[in-house]
Amino acid sequence: MARTDGRVGVALIGLGRAGHFHMASIAAIPDQAQLRWVVDVDESRAEGIAKQESCRWASSLAPALADPGVHVVIIASTTDTHFQFIMQSLSADKSVLTEKPISHELKEVEEAVQLATSKSLPLYCGYQRRCDRNFRVLKKHVDDGSVGELKVIKCCSRDNPVPPMEYLRTSGGIFHDMLIHDFDMLNWLSGGQEPESVMSVGHAYNREIEKMGDIDTVAVILKYPSGLVAMVDTCRDATYGYDQRIEAFGSKGMLTAKNELTSTVELATSEGHLMPCAQWSFPQRYKEAYTTELKEFITMVHAGRNSDQHRLEQEAMLRHPSIVRITVAAELSWKLGRSVDLRDLEGLLAEKDEGERGVDAETWSTGGSNSDLGELPH
Ligand SMILES: NC(=O)c1ccc[n+]([C@@H]2O[C@H](COP(=O)([O-])OP(=O)(O)OC[C@H]3O[C@@H](n4cnc5c(N)ncnc54)[C@H](O)[C@@H]3O)[C@@H](O)[C@H]2O)c1
Numbered sequence: 001m002a003r004t005d006g007r008v009g010v011a012l013i014g015l016g017r018a019g020h021f022h023m024a025s026i027a028a029i030p031d032q033a034q035l036r037w038v039v040d041v042d043e044s045r046a047e048g049i050a051k052q053e054s055c056r057w058a059s060s061l062a063p064a065l066a067d068p069g070v071h072v073v074i075i076a077s078t079t080d081t082h083f084q085f086i087m088q089s090l091s092a093d094k095s096v097l098t099e100k101p102i103s104h105e106l107k108e109v110e111e112a113v114q115l116a117t118s119k120s121l122p123l124y125c126g127y128q129r130r131c132d133r134n135f136r137v138l139k140k141h142v143d144d145g146s147v148g149e150l151k152v153i154k155c156c157s158r159d160n161p162v163p164p165m166e167y168l169r170t171s172g173g174i175f176h177d178m179l180i181h182d183f184d185m186l187n188w189l190s191g192g193q194e195p196e197s198v199m200s201v202g203h204a205y206n207r208e209i210e211k212m213g214d215i216d217t218v219a220v221i222l223k224y225p226s227g228l229v230a231m232v233d234t235c236r237d238a239t240y241g242y243d244q245r246i247e248a249f250g251s252k253g254m255l256t257a258k259n260e261l262t263s264t265v266e267l268a269t270s271e272g273h274l275m276p277c278a279q280w281s282f283p284q285r286y287k288e289a290y291t292t293e294l295k296e297f298i299t300m301v302h303a304g305r306n307s308d309q310h311r312l313e314q315e316a317m318l319r320h321p322s323i324v325r326i327t328v329a330a331e332l333s334w335k336l337g338r339s340v341d342l343r344d345l346e347g348l349l350a351e352k353d354e355g356e357r358g359v360d361a362e363t364w365s366t367g368g369s370n371s372d373l374g375e376l377p378h
Contacts, residue, residue: 008298011037011064011094013085014077015045017167018099018126021283022074023053025294032298033072037064040077061085065092072301074294075099078170079177083108086123090115095301097124097294101180101327102320104172106349109324113317120305122313124297125320127184129244131292135185138246138257142189148252153189153230155182156245158238160281162216165208173214174202174234175331182232183326186222187319189248194322195222195230197341200334206236220330241278242285260285 010033012022019040026033035055040046043059050057056064064070065088073089075082075098083103089096096116102109102125116123129135142150157178163171171177187193202218204210216236223229241259248255259278267274279285300309325345332348333340340348 005034007032007034008071008301009034009036009067009069010072010074011039011061011067011070012074012076013039013061013064014075014081014099015040015042015049016076016078017283018076021287021290022076022294023049024283024287025291028291029295029298032295032302036067036070039064061088065089065094070094072097072298078167079104079172080170083112086112087115090119090121090123093119093121095122095124095297097122097126097297099126100184101125101172101176101324103324104176104328106321106324106328109321113320116317117314120310120314122297122300122310123317124293124300124313126293127181128286128289128293129181129185130188131289131296132286133288133292134257134260135246138248138255139189141255142248142250143191146253147248147250147255150190150226150228150248150250152247152249153186153228154247154249155185155230155232156243157182157232158235158243160238160240160242160278162206162237165212168209168212168214173331174216174218174236175200175327175334178234178236179218179220179232179330180323180327182220182234183323183330184319185246186230186232187323187326189246190224190226190228190230192319192322193224193226193228195224195326195342197223197339198326198330198333199339200330202334209236215334218334220333222326222330238278242281243278244285 010026012019012035015038026035035053037056037058038046038049038053039058039061041059046057046059058064071094073094073096075085075096077085079101082098086096086098086102102112112123141147159178198220200218200220202215204215206216209216218234220232243259245259246257261276261278263276265276300313303309325342329340329342329345
C-alpha cells in the first residue's frame with residue numbers, strides 16, 4: 001500500500017551500475033516514489049550515497065525491511081544474492097522489483113514465484129527490454145498480424161564495454177547473465193511459447209573470461225513446436241557501441257528494430273556515408289526503459305492486490321521458470337556440444353542430481369560461480 005502522501009517508499013539494495021540507473025529512475029518520478037533506504041555491503045559507498053540522496057543507509061537489508069514506510073524493495077546487488085533478498089523481502093510483505101536473473105536455479109525461481117503468488121505480492125524481474133519503446137512497437141505489430149504468421153525471430157545482443165572481471169565472476173556466466181534477456185524477449189514476442197529444442201555454440205576470445213570457464217561469444221538456435229525458428233547472437237565486446245537489434249520475419253513481411261544512435265545525423269561526403277555511433281552502453285540505451293519499468297511497477301503497487309494490473313503481473317510471473325529452463329537447456333547444449341530437447345531437460349538434470357552421469361561431473365555443473373562451469377568445448 002502506498003503512503004498517505006501518495007508515494008511508495010523504496011529500499012534499494014546494491015549500489016553499483018544497476019543501482020545507479022534505478023536511482024536515476026526513482027529521481028525521475030519524485031511524485032510516485034521516495035527513496036528511504038540505500039543498502040550495500042560497501043559501507044562507505046552506502047553512506048556517501050545516503051548523504052547525497054538524503055535517505056538512510058545500512059549494510060544489510062534487515063533495518064530497511066523493518067521500516068513500515070518501505071513498501072518496495074529494489075534488488076540490484078550481485079546476481080548470487082538475488083534469491084535470498086527476494087525471499088526476505090517477500091516474507092516481510094514488501095513488493096519486489098529485482099534485477100535479473102531471479103536465480104540460476106530452477107527450483108529457487110519456482111520457490112520465489114510461489115511465495116510471491118501465495119503472498120499476492122508482485123515479484124517483477126527487470127527485463128527492461130519489454131519496456132523499450134522500439135521493441136514495444138515491434139511487439140505491437142507482431143500481435144496485430146502485420147507480418148502474418150511468425151516464422152523467424154533474430155535477436156542480436158552485443159555488449160559494450162566488456163563488464164569488469166569482478167562483475168563477471170558472480171554473473172553466473174553469459175547464458176544466465178546476457179542470453180536470459182533474449183530468451184525473455186523470445187518468450188514475449190512468441191506469445192509465451194516454449195521451444196522444443198535448443199542448440200548453442202560459443203567461444204571465449206577474452207583470455208580472462210576463458211580462465212573463469214566462461215565464454216564471451218555465443219550463437220543459439222531455438223526450434224518451437226509451431227515451426228517458429230529463433231536465433232540469438234551474443235557477444236560481450238562490441239567495439240562500435242551497445243548493439244541490440246531484433247528482426248521478426250513472417251508470412252506477410254518483416255519487422256526490424258534497429259539500434260538507437262547518438263544522433264540522427266548522417267554525414268555524406270565523396271568518401272562515403274558516416275553514421276553516428278550506437279549508444280555507448282545499457283545506461284544510455286535503456287535510460288527511458290528503466291524509468292518506464294519503475295513507473296509501471298509503482299503504478300501496479302499503487303493499484304493494489306485486486307487490480308487488473310496486479311492480476312496480469314501475477315500471470316506474467318509464471319513465465320520465469322520457463323525462461324530459466326530455456327537458459328539452463330541452452331547452457332547445457334553448449335557444454336554437451338549437441339542440441340538439447342526441452343522434454344529431456346528434467347531427466348538430464350535429474351541424472352546429474354542422482355549421479356547417473358553419462359559425462360563427467362564438471363560438464364554437468366549449472367549455475368553458481370563461473371568457475372563451476374568446467375572444461376568446455378570451444
Ligand atoms: N537489466 C539490466 O540492464 C542490467 C544491467 C546491469 C546489471 N544488471 C544486474 O544488476 C545486478 C548488479 O549488477 P551491477 O552491474 O550493478 O554490479 P556492480 O558490481 O556494479 O554492483 C553490485 C553492488 O552490489 C553490492 N553488493 C554485493 N553483495 C551485496 C550484499 N550481499 N548486500 C548488499 N550489497 C551487495 C556491491 O557492493 C556493489 O555495490 C546484477 O545481478 C546484474 O545482472 C542488470
